[in-house]
Amino acid sequence: MWPPGGGTRRPLAPRVAAPREPVDPARIGRRVVRRRARGMDAGAVAAALEEARFDARQDSRHEDRADDVRGRAELGEWERLHQLLADAAPGTVYDPDTDDVVQAELAADAAAAAAREAELREAARIAARADELQALRELGTLEQTEPRDGDEAVRDELTRRAGGYVQTDVDAWLAHAMAAHLGHYRDPAARDAAAGLLPPPVLTHAALLAALARLVPAADVDEMVFADQLATAEPEAAGALAAFLTRAHLEDCCPCGPSRARKRGGA
Template sequence: MTHGEAVAAFEEAELHAHLARRDEAAADDGGRRAAELAEWQRVVQLLAATDGPYDPDADVVVQEELAEDRRREEVEQQRRQQQQVADRAEELARLGGAGRLDCSVPSRAGDEAARDLLDEKRDYRAAKVDAWLARALATHSGHYADPAARAAAVGLLPVPVRARAALLAALARTGTPIDGDLEFVGRLAQADPDATTALAAWLDSAVAVKGGTA
């Protein structure tokens, strides 16, 4: 858009505003028309100063408005994500408290954040969620079926939960059913995660040796 085109658009907007002022039905639209006129006037003045075609990318006001829109969108997106985490945390806590958080409930991406929220609130049901996540990680179920999700769990889950998962997986490889409530595994992992992980590695070595001599 050139300066002349901007002037013509501004004059046309002024004409429409003048005609609208005579129409009582358009009275409620006066604020929008005033803002439109002010914007056209600003563009006309900008082009008169730069003596060139209008470029939104070079318009500081427009770019600031776009940046503010992006900031608002980011804030809103963060709010939505936080609400989703809170809703999921409440769902998992409710299932855990009712004794229904088992292998029939598939884990989902973001459950680690929901677990952290319960832990921050010192919710007693967080222990149930820890046990459920450890089993899902051990059995590669739910979103942990994806190797990338299992790799990411190293940085998303606390050491005791990962140690618990490692021992459960090692026990499964020995042929031991891990469908029941193996509460002792969780207590071992919580008390000494390093020793629990070492025990899991020892069991895996024993299974490998036995398989090699079979």
């Protein structure tokens, strides 16, 4: 029964909602100054700076305004614009569209927004794939499905939905696919990447299955259920066994392997 204590079916996970961007008083203050300063010359900015300094002195006398983040940001922005126009040619007026600092911030904002959008798309893809794999589990056809790129993250999502309970059938499915080089695991790069995406028991299970398959090529998956049990209960021992079997296979395949050499030396 999945999840533990639940029925055989479960509702689909809620769709991912776009997170709200946190309010940044300092950024708001700088933007207010820039909108107000558009078209101002050096004299007008200097007057606005003096006004901001006066307001800051007044605020410093009140404890409830001592931590005015927006006010400090506005003062700092007026000071920056004052210096910017002081360094510019006489008669220059402020234009945010030609302000390198503003343009750099806008570019950073656009990049951050694109990254957030990409994260949302990936989260939606993972949720949809998790729904698909869950449906296949309920139909009993998960083992017949080949994994896709990114299914390691889908495994994590299914585990999260189950309240953190390890999903043994999904782990076994991924381990078998990795050992047999199915789906995206046909690519060696995908198998290498999985080492940092899957937990040690799954990786150990896959290594042990691969070693056993080389030892007994005709063995059926159902005959190697013990590999999953061993990898889960004793991952270090299972890993050592997989390494030992792999070494034995390599030595058996190589006529000049160390074991053969020792045998000839002792003869």
